[in-house]
Amino acid sequence: CIDACDSVMAQVGRPRGLIDYCTLDDAATEMAGGVAPPIRKTLFRPRTLFYFGLWGAIGLAMLFTLGQRTRLDLAVQHERSPLYVQLSDGAIRNNYTLKLRNMELRPRRVEISVSGLPEARLWIDGGSRETARQSLHMPLAPDSVTSARLFVVAPGAGPARQDFTIAVRALDDDPRGDRETIQFDRPGTEP
Structure with a gap:
């Protein structure tokens, strides 16, 4: 859908990105003619890494508890x-x-x-x-x-x-x- 929308918008002379995977800040940057940051930079932010580590630790704790329970x-x-x-x-x-x-x-x-x-x-x-x-x-x-x-x-x-x-x-x-x-x-x- 995103690719089809971009090609239709190009045919009617409108800017691409009507449907897109991006944040509001990235959309504003693209509208102003800038380039959105790469997805790697978005995913590997400190907050994202913190949440990934937290959920990973919770998952490991659950697996450890499950393995240690009496059978x-x-x-x-x-x-x-x-x-x-x-x-x-x-x-x-x-x-x-x-x-x-x-x-x-x-x-x-x-x-x-x-x-x-x-x-x-x-x-x-x-x-x-x-x-x-x-x-x-x-x-x-x-x-x-x-x-x-x-x-x-x-x-x-x-x-x-x-x-x-x-x-x-x-x-x-x-x-x-x-x-x-x-x-x-x-x-x-x-x-």
């Missing part, structure tokens, strides 16, 4: 019905729903463990109290969310609500993981 996510929800179950030996069991998200495109094995709750043992659906341990291993499918029901049993003596941590970590070359602090409920008998 394993844990969400734990305490099941409220029932709040706790008192077992025949006096121990207390709480039930939780785990959601483990594997953000990698490969299957992974993870370790789920508890800390901050003395003598606690855990197992998932398909296990039993006899096979319960301080930590357990679980496979995760690639790029998916895996849900599991987690059972945690601890001694009956203790505060009514006690904070403890459930942690998940990968058992491969990238051992980063996630953790969440949650509460363990009991009838509330202090020894």
Whole structure:
């Protein structure tokens, strides 16, 4: 369009530049018979270079943050019905729903463990109290969310609500993981 407009304007005896890529200052300079500065001089001004550097730094920071994020996510929800179950030996069991998200495109094995709750043992659906341990291993499918029901049993003596941590970590070359602090409920008998 610019080239066609320039040739039509030349045929009718008018000045070229009716349609053009230029600033108002460049258009005024051309109208006065001067020559507009080259595009290189316009693009490589200090302000343009500053903005280019700023947006480049923001982009690199975003890429760095994306590369450093954990590729394993844990969400734990305490099941409220029932709040706790008192077992025949006096121990207390709480039930939780785990959601483990594997953000990698490969299957992974993870370790789920508890800390901050003395003598606690855990197992998932398909296990039993006899096979319960301080930590357990679980496979995760690639790029998916895996849900599991987690059972945690601890001694009956203790505060009514006690904070403890459930942690998940990968058992491969990238051992980063996630953790969440949650509460363990009991009838509330202090020894």
